[in-house]
Amino acid sequence: MKFRPSYLAAIIAFSSVAQDYDTSEIERITVNGTNQKRYVIESTDSLTGFPVDFLDMPRVVNIIPEQVVLDQKITDLSEALRNSPGISLGDGFGGTNDDFLIRGFRRNTVYRNGFRRATNFKTNLANVEYTQVVRGPASITYGQVEPGGLVDVVTKKPLVESRIAGEARYGSFNDKFLQLDISQPISDNVGVRVVASTQDAESFRDLTDISRDTISISSAIKFSEDTALDFSYEYRDESRPLDRGTITVPTENGRDVINELLDIPLSRRFGEAFEVFESDFNFAEATLSHALNDEWQIKVSGAIEASSSNDLQARPLAAAIFDADGPVTEDGFIVFQNPADIASIIGVATTVAVFDDPTDQVFLIRRTDGSQQQDVDVYYANALLIGDIKLGNMGHRIALGADYRDSEITRFFISTDFTNGVSEAIGGDGALFNVTNPIYGNLPDSLSTEGATLLTAIEKNSGLFVNDYIEINDKLSILVGLRYDSFELGGDTPVEEADQFSPQFSVNYNLNETMSVFGSYSTAFEPNISANPLSGANEAFEPEDSQQYEIGFKAEFFDGNLQTSAAVYDIKKTNVLSTDANDLPILIEGQTSQGAEISVSGQPTAGMNVIAGYAYLDAEIGTGANSSNRPRNVAENTFNLWASYEFQGGNFEGVGVGAGAFYVGDRYGDDNNTYKLDAYTLVDLSAWYTLNVNGLGANNSLRLQLALKNVLDEEYYSASGGDLRISIGAPRTVFGSVSFDF
16 A cells, blocks of 8 residues: 555544653753763653653663664664664564564564554664663553563654754765754744655675665644644655575584585675565654643554565575585586486485585575565554552552554565476476576566465454552552453454453662662563465464563662663563474474573763673573474573763863674574574774864754774674574674764
8 A cells, every 4th residue: 555645634633652751851952072961861651651760660671872873873773782682683584674582582573652563674763763672571551562572763853943963974885874854943832853864785795785765754733731743754765685694504513504614705695686675664653642630641642554565585495415426517407317306316405415525516496486565554543641649648650541553464475486406498497506606597587466366464453551650658669550452363364363461560669869679570462473485375373472570670870870770580481483494484382581681871971971781591492392492593691882982171072982892692593403603792993073063053063983893804693594594794894974963
């Protein structure tokens, strides 16, 4: 479905549940150099529906502010998440989608201002004010979520003063990026903000061209002291290669990455030049808020999401291994005397043969397939009533909420036959692909939808929740919540309906004005539906249920400018949707995750900013053969540290330097734990000079910056999507930029 102006009228009847962060206060501070307050966000309403200060929140929520993104020269969400401990990356559909694991559980859905976005892509951060990582189940206010946590990006809103900001950036592999951010008050009661960006880039990987364009418009209208309307619309258009990375092959000592066995450059693609994921995305939302009196406020919300996409890929089915003198030519054709020999030759090469000599030949059996004309249409509606009640000596902060989500996804899934090493001229399906001497162009580069079946997935969700934050006294508070969910899955699958109650209970105790301890019990619930990558058909599985126990400690130092938290947790989940070695969906009976996390962020002294974390995670999946196995892509240890300092006076005023180290421990590449991806550490450096240019605007700043990523040029594999889908990390890259803020 294309986004049409008529939908905007329907949007005005609703409004999105607004975030209560006062970003305008952050922007108003007059500074010399970079605005240091942009590293500190003091409260969140993500788990309750109403704002709760850092020390009073009985859960852990990590905030990644925009300034960290700017200092590290980050353009998409997966890289930003390095700044939050305990997060590992997934394959992300060949690097085209957001895909990550929090506390051991996979999450490939991103929230936008509290809405569970249906369209998945690599989130562009140009229009993001900050990113919050909610750890553990958060079903009370967000609905159906994974128990490990979720990621919610909060978009930029109009400011109270005029501001023009922008950036021009150029980096390695011809990476060009431009951004413009304009905020303008129209009157005392109306403000508008426009954010636009464009990126055109190549990559260290062959056959790569990335194009990304976004524009977002937001407005804020204050009708009276009690009533306000916020509206926003975002459009994005993106094209990027669907790159499955490299492969593993069986050896006498288990599976290993082929690049470690043969002289294959990391730049080599095992795909084709035609592989691409193209998408456009529209999202409009509005928030109508009204203060009923001094204690109570109501917010009514609505949003519409409409997107379309096409993807095309050279999908590998299996790796075929032959001896140096095996019955195959260098260009991928099987040598045979009798056509009946073909199946036997291929079968031995793919299921029995192992790579045991450097002269062995490795080929891929591939086909062309993809989802064509995929359309996503989603309608959202939320209502929230929040207020305060005093009963005796105890205060109650209450949120009563209701939400509704209706989504429909339609697409054609088209595929060719898998190659069998026999020439099409004599009735075969084409040559195999030689990974050491590749010949490109042997697969069809387009697919026709003529005669294909339109696949449809329909999902309807509704929920009701109540949260009561009870302040027993000045030190002790309790959070009690209950949510009721109802969902219906349909389309190509038989209609599946279910409902669920999800409670949460938390206790917070302030040891003093700067320290607190907390404990919590929370649950999560989510339906399971997945698309089979070989047939394209949607498959419904039993819904998943989970629960978490968590205890933790929080503290603030340096007059509240440095926030620290530590937590230990235990999560149990049933009906885990996973994938096998061929990326086919399977249901695993259960998964447990126990771990500990430490987070530090803020500004210990003027000019210095720190964001750091460490996570230990012990996760196990399944029963029977997989019992006690670690889930794929889950690292046992992760560590992140980013520190920067900008001189606040003297001859070096405005000069800043930043350095970071990001460690991800070894991870298994499959749920059977048959091979590992080695641990890696990335080191980044950045330096900048911010100077004031008087007379140009409120902030008067111009910034020159140079950033180096993966300074040590470490070779690493960031994730596994299966035995034939190993993501390759980027080598050393350099970026230079000029930005302004007037």
